Amino acid sequence: MSLAPDLTEIAARARSDLRMGVPVVLSGRGGAALIMAAETLEAQRLADLRALGGTPVLAITARRATTLKARAYDDDLARVILPPDVSLGWILSVADPADDLKSPMKGPLTSERGGAVDLHRLALSLVKSSRLLPAALVLPLTEGVEFARRHGLTLLDTAAAPQLELTSPLHPVVSARLPLAVSEAGRLHIFRPEDGGEEHYAIEIGQPDRAVPVLARLHSACFTGDLMGSLKCDCGPQLRGALAQMGAEGAGVLLYLNQEGRGIGLANKMRAYSLQDQGFDTVEANHRLGFEDDERDFRIGARILSLMGFSSVRLLTNNPAKIAMMEQNGIKVIERVPLKLGENTHNHHYLATKAAKSGHML
Ligand SMILES: Nc1nc2c(ncn2[C@@H]2O[C@H](COP(=O)(O)OP(=O)(O)OP(=O)(O)O)[C@@H](O)[C@H]2O)c(=O)[nH]1
Ligand SMILES: [Zn+2]
Numbered sequence: 001m002s003l004a005p006d007l008t009e010i011a012a013r014a015r016s017d018l019r020m021g022v023p024v025v026l027s028g029r030g031g032a033a034l035i036m037a038a039e040t041l042e043a044q045r046l047a048d049l050r051a052l053g054g055t056p057v058l059a060i061t062a063r064r065a066t067t068l069k070a071r072a073y074d075d076d077l078a079r080v081i082l083p084p085d086v087s088l089g090w091i092l093s094v095a096d097p098a099d100d101l102k103s104p105m106k107g108p109l110t111s112e113r114g115g116a117v118d119l120h121r122l123a124l125s126l127v128k129s130s131r132l133l134p135a136a137l138v139l140p141l142t143e144g145v146e147f148a149r150r151h152g153l154t155l156l157d158t159a160a161a162p163q164l165e166l167t168s169p170l171h172p173v174v175s176a177r178l179p180l181a182v183s184e185a186g187r188l189h190i191f192r193p194e195d196g197g198e199e200h201y202a203i204e205i206g207q208p209d210r211a212v213p214v215l216a217r218l219h220s221a222c223f224t225g226d227l228m229g230s231l232k233c234d235c236g237p238q239l240r241g242a243l244a245q246m247g248a249e250g251a252g253v254l255l256y257l258n259q260e261g262r263g264i265g266l267a268n269k270m271r272a273y274s275l276q277d278q279g280f281d282t283v284e285a286n287h288r289l290g291f292e293d294d295e296r297d298f299r300i301g302a303r304i305l306s307l308m309g310f311s312s313v314r315l316l317t318n319n320p321a322k323i324a325m326m327e328q329n330g331i332k333v334i335e336r337v338p339l340k341l342g343e344n345t346h347n348h349h350y351l352a353t354k355a356a357k358s359g360h361m362l
Helices: 007-020 043-051 062-069 088-093 117-128 143-151 223-225 235-249 266-277 281-291 299-307 320-328 346-356
Strands: 026-030 031-037 057-061 077-081 135-141 155-157 170-177 184-191 201-206 214-220 252-257 314-317 332-337
Touching: 007 026, 007 031, 007 057, 007 117, 007 155, 026 117, 026 143, 031 043, 031 117, 031 143, 043 088, 043 135, 043 201, 057 088, 057 117, 062 077, 062 088, 062 281, 077 214, 088 135, 117 135, 135 299, 143 184, 143 281, 201 235, 214 235, 223 235, 223 266, 235 252, 252 299, 266 281, 281 346, 299 320, 320 332
Parallel strands: 026 155, 214 252, 214 314, 314 332
Antiparallel strands: 026 031, 031 135, 057 077, 057 135, 170 184, 184 201, 201 252
């Protein structure tokens, strides 16, 4: 055992740096690069980056590139070449679709073609998992180790692990009795990832028999719906409805997964809401921001169920992707239990879009 952080831990440090606007050095088989998140970039750091010379690019996802009509030569991402007089405002307007309709012409944007893109791809996964806008400045470096040491920057060297797994293993921390309105026999369990990231919770109702399928719900955090009573989605009524059903049956498990906004974070979800006010639906808004429809990692839910000793569930959901992910990750879905609650005039279109575009069962 070493006192030094392992790669997953260094990746977690890198995410904190990117959120603060501090650059990170990536190194791998394809060379080395200095990266910065577009969202947290400051004018002085952009000037410092320019002073280093070389040719930085702005890595964006193919989703964002489609909206911007930039060529994505690298399948899932595009490397947009910075104009010689690049400004902070230009970078932010490529990264953030907020003003796309007001000032549509950012280009024409020219994309880089050929060469290795592993580090660009890693940069985008890091900014995405930092819950920032999916856009990163990437400047190739001739040498990474000494550069990182000289500037005191985090160095993430993936040469030994090109397929770096950014989802960290989870461990139970504590559980305690929690009497609830739906059942006095409630218990709250806390699970913490090894990399110090967001904790996830499980509410166990009663004492479900591990040998039979348990009534289960994988609920993704929705600050607006769960706590504020937002009418834009159905999360609050679904959360309370699922707990009520478990209380009525006397047993169940509800996972409260901190994957706000289908995994894009609350700030990005609010960006998506602004785009929805400009006329885009929930899926289009995610795409314009540069995200996939759903960025959640449902392996987390499957792992928590396994850690709690459950191997088969009666899953409360209308989402076929959740069922597929459970099955792929070792949890048998014996039955789908529909959960249709909370439709209103504000979320009618949102629910219809989920049915039409994400295959939700009505
Ligand atoms: N990005 C984005 N996320 C949203 C939007 N509306 C709600 N959400 C998030 O979507 C998630 C809702 O997840 P779930 O309740 O698991 O819903 P689901 O995937 O439709 O599946 P079931 O409810 O099980 O059928 C929460 O994390 C919400 O914060 C939106 O317009 N955009
Ligand atoms: Zn919601």
